[in-house]
Amino acid sequence: MKKFPKPAVVTSKCFEFDACRYNGVMIPNNFVQKLEPFVKFIPVCPEVEIGLGVPRDVIRVVEKKGKRLLIQPTTGKELSKKMYKFSDSFLGSLDTVDGFILKSRSPSCGIKDAKIFSDSENPSPIGRGPGLFAEKVLEKYPGSAIEDEGRLMNFTIRESFLTRIFTFARFRETKEKKTIKALVDFQSDNKFIFMSYNQTEMRKLGKIVGNQDKKPIEDVISEYEEHLNKALSKTPRRSTHINTLMHALGYFSKKLTSKEKAYFLDLLENYRNHKIPLSAVITVLQSWIIKYDEEYLERQTYFEPYPRQLIEISDSGKGRT
């Protein structure tokens, strides 16, 4: 059984942790529940932290002359300064963080779909955007695994989120060792993941660990981390997964019968046409990795990037890739 480090994940506290919503309720969330034994959650409710009680009157994002304000219409309170101050100090206090699960549509936590109004009275929104706490998260952690519960209903987005948080957690362990050898091993073991996400960045990462200029290890780690975030910033497409799987198939080209190869190519076609999940193709490859004792592939995190218990192929159908 593979061992996995525990990613540190900041989550909106109203998911499963506290009845802190404006109306005094807690929101049940299966994904957060399921993830609980495998990650270190850091729950936070920014609205409670800035002193708004539970229950409380609603607040809204108002945009005036290009400036975003957080207003409580019933009291006329303007809370932006407090919210930005809290967000900066909270995010600045975090030692390590590998991902965020935030509440959609919230004027504080929503990552892109909080309603934006032209003033505190007008009931019709003029657009949507991030809430004020999420705005600071996106600013401080560009390229990080930041999702809301709605997007995580989609299988592909959820799979990529899990892959990213567990890869970032493995990288944290790697960088603590502060050696080029540890970085080289990390690059080698995660190569197929990088191949499926972003081949250009994969090559850059390879160059960085090569360290031709003999830079100090701290500089190499920091440059590597920057490009690791870039490499994993976009959910992979089916076509890049197929390229990666074809590359893996190459390791068995002399060992498989023509019927076995044809069967695999047929599976890939079904995957390309959305008829089967990626895991169905990977399972076949894994059986060959075991049968032929293919050590290099066995070490590849691509084939098991996060604990199997977290695989859940239910899908909202939204945002398919």
Ligand code: SF4
């Ligand atoms: S969405 Fe954010 S601010 Fe609102 S209750 Fe949940 S944690 Fe608190």
